Every structure is written in structure tokens, then in C-alpha cells.
Amino acid sequence: MEPLGINNATTRPAVFHWLSQLRIPAFALDLQGQVAGWNEALVTLTGVPQAMMLGRKDPWLAFSETSQMLTAQSLLQQFQQAQRRGQVLPECIHEAGQYLLPHNRRECLLVSDATLLRDERGVICGVLQLIQDRSEQEKAATRFRRLFTASPDPVWIIENNTFVDCNDAAVSMLGYASREQLLNTHPSKLSPEFQPDGMSSYEKAELMMKLATQNGLHRFEWVHTRADGTDFDAEVTLARLEIGGNHAIYCTWRDITERKKSESAVRLYASVFQNSGEAILITDPQNRIVAVNPSLCRLTGYSEEELHGKNPRVLSAGRSPKSTYEQLWAALNSERFWQGELWDRRKDGSVFVKWAAISVNVDDAGNVVNYIASYNDISERKEAEARIDWLAHHDALTELLNRHGLAQQLKQVIASAQRNKQQLALIFLDLDRFKTINDTLGHHIGDQLLAEVARRLRALLRESDVIARLGGDEFVMALTELNSANQSMAVVRKLEAKLNEPYLIDGRLLHLTPSMGVALYPDDATCADELMRQADTAMYHAKESGRNNTQYYAAEMGQRAVVRMELERELWRALDSDQFTLYYQPIMCAQDGTICGAEALLRWHHPERGMISPAEFIPVAEECGAILKLGAWVLDEACRQMQAWQTAGIAPARIAVNISAHQLRQDGLLQWVGECLARYQLSAECLTLEVTETAAMERPENAIAILNALRQMGVELAIDDFGTGYSSLAYLQSLPIQSLKLDRRFVMHMCVNESDADIAAASIALAQKLGLKVVAEGVETVAQRDALVAQGCDMLQGFLFSKPVPATQWPALIAKLSRC
Numbered sequence: 001m002e003p004l005g006i007n008n009a010t011t012r013p014a015v016f017h018w019l020s021q022l023r024i025p026a027f028a029l030d031l032q033g034q035v036a037g038w039n040e041a042l043v044t045l046t047g048v049p050q051a052m053m054l055g056r057k058d059p060w061l062a063f064s065e066t067s068q069m070l071t072a073q074s075l076l077q078q079f080q081q082a083q084r085r086g087q088v089l090p091e092c093i094h095e096a097g098q099y100l101l102p103h104n105r106r107e108c109l110l111v112s113d114a115t116l117l118r119d120e121r122g123v124i125c126g127v128l129q130l131i132q133d134r135s136e137q138e139k140a141a142t143r144f145r146r147l148f149t150a151s152p153d154p155v156w157i158i159e160n161n162t163f164v165d166c167n168d169a170a171v172s173m174l175g176y177a178s179r180e181q182l183l184n185t186h187p188s189k190l191s192p193e194f195q196p197d198g199m200s201s202y203e204k205a206e207l208m209m210k211l212a213t214q215n216g217l218h219r220f221e222w223v224h225t226r227a228d229g230t231d232f233d234a235e236v237t238l239a240r241l242e243i244g245g246n247h248a249i250y251c252t253w254r255d256i257t258e259r260k261k262s263e264s265a266v267r268l269y270a271s272v273f274q275n276s277g278e279a280i281l282i283t284d285p286q287n288r289i290v291a292v293n294p295s296l297c298r299l300t301g302y303s304e305e306e307l308h309g310k311n312p313r314v315l316s317a318g319r320s321p322k323s324t325y326e327q328l329w330a331a332l333n334s335e336r337f338w339q340g341e342l343w344d345r346r347k348d349g350s351v352f353v354k355w356a357a358i359s360v361n362v363d364d365a366g367n368v369v370n371y372i373a374s375y376n377d378i379s380e381r382k383e384a385e386a387r388i389d390w391l392a393h394h395d396a397l398t399e400l401l402n403r404h405g406l407a408q409q410l411k412q413v414i415a416s417a418q419r420n421k422q423q424l425a426l427i428f429l430d431l432d433r434f435k436t437i438n439d440t441l442g443h444h445i446g447d448q449l450l451a452e453v454a455r456r457l458r459a460l461l462r463e464s465d466v467i468a469r470l471g472g473d474e475f476v477m478a479l480t481e482l483n484s485a486n487q488s489m490a491v492v493r494k495l496e497a498k499l500n501e502p503y504l505i506d507g508r509l510l511h512l513t514p515s516m517g518v519a520l521y522p523d524d525a526t527c528a529d530e531l532m533r534q535a536d537t538a539m540y541h542a543k544e545s546g547r548n549n550t551q552y553y554a555a556e557m558g559q560r561a562v563v564r565m566e567l568e569r570e571l572w573r574a575l576d577s578d579q580f581t582l583y584y585q586p587i588m589c590a591q592d593g594t595i596c597g598a599e600a601l602l603r604w605h606h607p608e609r610g611m612i613s614p615a616e617f618i619p620v621a622e623e624c625g626a627i628l629k630l631g632a633w634v635l636d637e638a639c640r641q642m643q644a645w646q647t648a649g650i651a652p653a654r655i656a657v658n659i660s661a662h663q664l665r666q667d668g669l670l671q672w673v674g675e676c677l678a679r680y681q682l683s684a685e686c687l688t689l690e691v692t693e694t695a696a697m698e699r700p701e702n703a704i705a706i707l708n709a710l711r712q713m714g715v716e717l718a719i720d721d722f723g724t725g726y727s728s729l730a731y732l733q734s735l736p737i738q739s740l741k742l743d744r745r746f747v748m749h750m751c752v753n754e755s756d757a758d759i760a761a762a763s764i765a766l767a768q769k770l771g772l773k774v775v776a777e778g779v780e781t782v783a784q785r786d787a788l789v790a791q792g793c794d795m796l797q798g799f800l801f802s803k804p805v806p807a808t809q810w811p812a813l814i815a816k817l818s819r820c
């Protein structure tokens with residue numbers, strides 16, 4: 001019997017023919033399930049020749065030892081079963097599977113499609129099996145999936161404007177637990193409602209996807225929202241994709257938070273650069289200017305174009321020393337930073353000093369990328385520094401050097417004199433009675449007077465000489481470049497003459513005299529300190545010698561200073577060892593010659609030197625402060641004596657006690673007076689306190705307040721040494737005093753010197769006008785007494801009546817005086 005269908009003699013050649021035409025691997029089975037055709041493409045795939053397979057019923061063996069290529073066989077069986085049962089025939093069966101090709105042991109994915117073959121009459125005559133090797137596509141798909149999954153950047157697949165797939169990176173970037181939570185969502189759902197440009201995320205996402213679909217590729221920035229609600233910036237790339245004939249979009253994100261941050265940092269730096277008040281200049285590694293900011297243009301007057309490409313030395317004023325630039329480059333090379341002062345010149349030619357801070361910007365390999373310099377004009381600061389420095393070394397009132405400045409300059413001029421084998425003279429100058437003028441006429445007059453003195457000194461001395469004011473009315477001058485000591489004398493004479501000229505201050509004509517002390521380098525001393533000490537000593541000596549004169553230092557002056565120091569030491573010791581006592585001098589009533597008072601006068605019985613005069617030790621006690629303790633003792637002792645005399649019935653009506661300027665300044669004076677009066681049960685009316693004219697004028701407001709308080713206690717107040725100061729009438733009137741003590745210098749000469757007689761007469765008249773009593777001091781002769789009485793003097797005191805006597809002699813003294 002002729003085989004059925006394709007395998008009979010008529011149909012077989014046709015089947016072979018069209019099978020051989022197929023480029024896809026294929027074979028055909030006849031209705032007995034035997035291989036009726038096996039094309040070349042299949043030979044290539046399986047390595048099995050056609051001849052070996054024709055007529056066989058087990059074609060699967062060509063594909064795998066273990067698997068069966070059953071499709072065609074099963075289709076045939078299904079067809080035959082259906083035909084037997086009269087059912088509808090399946091036309092086609094599809095199958096896919098993994099096969100190991102035996103001839104080359106290659107594992108491959110084969111997809112087979114079995115189709116029934118019909119002859120020209122439509123009668124089923126066999127099965128055609130088409131086989132496709134999908135291994136390469138499968139590999140590509142696997143590779144893609146791996147790439148998709150393993151990509152560190154989030155990747156999404158969008159279909160129909162919905163996320164349909166994504167990788168793990170996307171899940172973790174958004175902070176979700178699983179992919180499923182993210183899929184089937186519109187991209188805008190994972191974003192804030194609006195994007196930074198104000199567009200709604202939904203609308204913008206739609207637009208972006210449309211553009212990607214149209215253009216094939218679209219890239220843009222997008223703000224996403226994480227699962228925890230926080231936002232982040234991403235750069236999104238959308239690429240059009242075809243998947244199985246469907247349009248899709250391949251979407252990748254890149255987190256650009258850092259990039260955004262650095263972009264905003266760059267924007268910030270750019271704005272700092274542009275808007276900084278500091279001038280900034282940037283150069284390339286060859287030190288050519290590549291950028292300058294507006295502040296630098298303002299500071300230098302150059303435009304950016306004018307500076308671009310130039311070396312920064314175009315700005316240099318050429319004043320900074322070469323060594324500065326050497327240090328600058330050394331520091332930039334080793335530490336990559338330098339700061340310091342540089343002198344620059346503006347476009348208009350003006351020169352200024354700037355504070356420069358230069359740093360080197362290097363790349364990872366350590367190569368110089370830029371030099372960045374920032375500048376500040378520090379001219380004002382330098383000026384302020386110079387001013388501060390000037391003030392630290394100068395006296396603001398006179399603009400002369402101060403003590404500090406003098407010390408510096410003196411060292412220099414001494415060193416220079418030493419080098420040049422020259423001499424120099426150091427002059428200490430003190431203005432006689434300046435303090436009195438200052439206190440009585442006010443500080444503003446005093447200040448003008450000092451400024452005028454400074455002007456005169458400057459006008460007289462040379463540039464090279466040194467002039468300083470140490471404070472108060474103390475001036476110091478160093479005459480330099482002297483070839484002999486005599487040269488200094490000529491200058492001293494000129495100084496005396498110039499300073500003696502009257503001063504017109506605020507419409508007042510004032511007279512001042514200088515006391516000067518001179519010490520010579522190297523004759524008297526070779527160091528500044530000693531020279532100063534000696535000139536000072538010489539100046540004190542000039543004062544002691546009656547003021548308005550100049551003394552050159554002599555060794556014995558130094559000796560005198562030593563004696564004075566010794567006296568001071570002994571004074572303190574004497575205070576603790578009862579070496580002081582009070583003497584009393586009677587004050588007589590001019591009218592009836594009776595004793596109306598006694599003045600307590602201090603005496604120092606020195607164990608070796610005998611009696612020391614208060615005129616000698618009181619000024620020392622004043623200077624060293626011992627006067628406070630001494631004065632307190634005097635007051636107490638005088639009150640104690642007064643009480644003793646009262647008890648003995650020989651007390652004068654009043655006891656007068658001297659109060660020094662120092663005591664008057666002391667806060668405790670009032671209390672002490674009160675305590676002494678109380679301690680000895682004395683009424684305040686029997687105590688007179690004598691204050692010198694100059695003491696009362698020192699810090700007048702203060703003095704007036706204390707004197708007022710004393711007066712309120714009931715104590716009488718007298719101005720001592722009247723006529724020696726500069727008291728103005730107005731000032732005298734403001735003092736709560738009851739009497740004036742006419743200084744004994746006027747009394748002494750009143751009978752021989754007309755002007756002294758006039759002063760005495762005027763003082764008495766003045767006192768009477770002011771309602772004050774006058775006590776004349778130092779009355780030694782009957783003539784003086786008579787003249788004073790004739791002029792209306794109230795009280796008299798002097799050797800004519802008695803020298804000061806110790807308290808023990810007081811009873812005898814009053815007995816003697818009452819007999820006169």
C-alpha cells in the first residue's frame with residue numbers, strides 16, 4: 001500500500017522542495033509519524049544529515065538525548081484521535097523548551113510550532129514542524145534583566161504612562177519595602193504635588209513622557225518624594241522603547257542632591273566673590289590674573305579687562321621690600337598660604353597699604369591651579385595704629401613726647417652721642433608757681449599756658465633736640481650734638497629769657513618763671529636713668545635756691561638727695577619714738593596787749609642732730625605722707641595741752657594749730673577734729689585751724705567744702721602766710737574764714753621797704769573790708785608793732801613778745817607778759 005499523505009511518491013518531492021526553501025529549521029512527518037522531510041537549516045542546527053532521518057519516527061533524538069521533540073507527533077496523535085471521535089481538529093501546537101543539542105552539546109532554547117499539512121484537495125497529509133533557536137534572544141533578554149536589576153541607578157519601565165517595572169535601586173532610593181508598592185503608579189504619584197517651576201507634577205510628567213515618546217530621548221530634572229515624605233532632586237532620562245511591539249519608556253534616575261548642593265555652593269562662592277567687601281584677585285599657575293571682583297576694581301580703580309592676563313605686580317607700588325616678596329613666595333611654595341602687608345598703587349597713582357592673604361589652590365596631584373589673593377585696604381587701620389602709637393609716646397596737650405617717648409628717644413640720642421663722641425645736656429624744667437595759677441585761674445588757663453611754654457621750647461630748640469612733658473608743669477629737654485658743656489649754657493640763657501616773657505592767655509597777662517636743672521652726658525652720667533635723676537636733683541636745687549634760676553648738677557646735690565632720703569626714713573622712725581613735741585607762741589591782742597591765743601608749733605628733737613626746724617622736715621613729711629600721722633598727733637596734743645591749761649586756769653582764749661594741704665585733702669580730718677575736741681571736752685570756739693593760702697587754693701571746691709564743714713562745727717579758720725599766694729578777692733570771699741595771718745616777710749621789711757609796707761597796709765585794709773581779723777606774724781620790733789597797730793591790725797605774733805616755748809614754760813611766759 002502506498003504510504004498516506006506526503007510520503008507517497010507524488011507528494012514527497014514537492015514537500016522536499018518547499019522544505020528546502022525554508023530558511024528556518026523544519027521537518028515534516030507523514031501520517032505514520034515518519035520523517036518525510038528534513039531541511040538544510042535543520043541539518044545546520046542539529047548536525048544530523050537528512051539521509052539519516054528520513055523515514056525515522058524519532059526525530060527528537062536529533063535535538064536531545066533526554067527530551068523529546070514531541071510537538072509534531074502529538075499533533076498527529078491528537079488529529080488522529082479527533083478524527084476517530086469526529087471532533088474538531090487542532091490546526092497548530094506551539095511549544096518551547098530547553099534542549100541540549102547532542103552533536104555540539106550546546107544548550108539552547110528552541111521554540112517549535114507544529115502545523116497540519118493539507119494536500120491540494122485539503123486533505124490532511126502530514127505535519128510540518130518549524131523550529132526556531134531563540135537562545136541568543138534569551139541570552140540578550142537575560143543580560144538585559146541582569147543589567148536592569150543590577151543597575152546602581154534606579155531604572156523604570158513605563159508603559160501607558162504608568163510604572164510597570166523597576167529595579168531594586170529604585171526601590172531603595174525611594175525608601176520603599178518592595179517593588180510592588182511602586183508599580184502600576186503614575187510617575188507623579190512619587191513626587192510632590194508641584195515641581196520647583198510651579199507646574200503640577202502630573203501635568204509635567206505627562207509632558208515629559210510625551211516629549212520622550214516624540215523625540216526618542218528626553219532628559220530633565222525632577223523632584224521626587226521618598227516614602228518618608230522627604231524630597232530629593234534627580235536627573236531623569238526617558239528613552240523610547242519597543243517591547244514586543246508595544247511602546248514603552250525606559251526611565252533612569254540619578255540622585256543629583258550632591259550636584260545640586262555643589263552647584264548651589266558654587267553659586268554661593270560666586271556671589272561671595274562678586275559681593276565681597278574684600279578685594280579678591282585670582283591668578284593662573286603662571287600668575288596671570290584670571291579674575292578680579294568688583295571690590296578689587298573699586299579699590300584699585302582698574303577695570304577687570306585692564307587687569308585680565310596681567311601679572312599682579314602691575315598693582316605694586318614698589319614700596320614693599322624685596323625680602324617681603326621672597327618670604328611671600330617661600331611661604332606659598334611650602335605652606336600654600338601667606339599673609340602680610342603690601343604697598344600698592346591705584347590707577348590714579350595714589351599709594352595705599354593693604355593686608356593681603358594669598359592661598360594656593362592645588363589639584364589632587366598637587367599642581368597649582370590658582371593663586372587666590374584677598375586684600376583689605378588697611379590705610380585707615382595703619383593711621384589709627386600710628387595715632388595710638390603716637391599717643392602712647394606723646395603728651396596730647398602739648399604734642400611733646402611723654403615719659404615713655406622720652407625714655408625711648410633718650411636712649412637713642414645717648415647712643416648716638418656715644419658713637420659720635422659728642423656731649424649732651426639733659427634739662428629738667430619746672431614752672432614756678434604754675435600750680436597756683438592752675439588752681440586759681442582754672443585748668444583751661446593752665447593748659448593754654450603749658451601749650452604756650454611747649455611752643456616756646458620748640459621754637460627755641462633744634463629739630464634734633466628732644467623735648468618732653470612728663471606731666472604737670474615738668475618739662476625735660478635733651479640738647480644733642482654738643483661739642484662742649486658751654487654750648488648748653490647759651491641755650492639755657494635763651495630758655496630763661498624766653499620763658500620769662502609774659503604770657504597772654506585768654507586776655508590775661510601772666511608771668512611765669514622757670515626753675516631748671518641740667519645734667520651733662522658723659523660728665524655727670526652715662527645712662528639715661530641716672531642722667532634724669534641728676535637733672536631732677538639739680539632742678540630741685542634750683543627751686544630751693546629761690547626759684548627762677550638754673551642749676552647744673554653737682555655731685556654734692558646728689559649727696560643732698562641722699563640726706564633728704566635719710567631724713568624721710570628718720571621721720572617715720574621719729575613718729576614711733578616720741579621725738580616730737582609742741583612749742584607754743586603767744587598771739588597778742590593789738591589793742592590791749594593781752595594774750596588772746598597761742599599757736600602750736602611742732603618741734604623735732606632728733607637724738608643725734610638735736611632740734612630740727614619744721615621748715616626743714618614739714619615739706620619732707622608732706623611729700624612722703626608722714627604729715628597725716630604727724631598732723632593728727634599735733635591736733636591731739638594741742639587739744640590735750642589746752643585742756644590741761646584750762647584746768648590750771650592759764651589757758652589762752654584760743655589755740656591755733658597748723659593744718660597742711662595734705663591734711664585738708666584727707667577725708668578723716670573732720671572726724672578727727674571732732675574726736676579731739678570731744679576727747680578733751682573743749683568747745684570748738686577755742687580752736688583755730690591755720691591753713692596756708694596755697695593749701696586752701698588746691699582743689700578749691702574740695703577745700704571750701706571741708707572748711708565749711710569745720711566752720712559749722714564752730715572751729716575758727718585762718719589763712720596763714722597771707723600775701724604769698726595768688727588768692728583772688730572773689731576766692732577769699734568764698735572761704736568761710738575769720739582771720740588772715742599776714743606773712744612775716746612783709747612785716748619784716750615793712751619799716752624799710754615801701755612796697756612791703758604797702759602790701760601790709762593793703763592786706764589789713766582788705767581784711768577789714770571783708771570783715772576779717774588780721775594777725776601779723778613775725779613782729780620783732782616795737783616799730784613794726786606800732787605801725788601795725790596804727791594800720792588797724794587786730795593781733796600780733798612775734799619774737800617781740802616771745803619765741804615759741806615748750807608747754808612747761810607757758811605759765812612763766814604768761815606771768816611775764818601780763819607784767820609788761
Ligand SMILES: Nc1nc2c(ncn2[C@@H]2O[C@@H]3COP(=O)(O)O[C@H]4[C@@H](O)[C@H](n5cnc6c(=O)[nH]c(N)nc65)O[C@@H]4COP(=O)(O)O[C@H]3[C@H]2O)c(=O)[nH]1
Nearest residue numbers: 601602614615634658659660778779780797798799800804
Ligand atoms: N623770724 C621770725 N620768726 C618768727 C617770729 N615769730 C614767729 N616766728 C616763726 O614763724 C613761724 C610761724 O609759723 P607758721 O607761719 O605757721 O610757719 C610754720 C608752719 O607753716 C610750719 N609748722 C610748724 N608747726 C607745724 C605743725 O604742727 N603742722 C604743720 N602743718 N605745719 C607746722 O612750719 C613753719 C615754721 O615754723 P617755725 O619754725 O616754728 O616758725 C614759726 C615761728 O617760730 C619772729 O618774730 N621772727
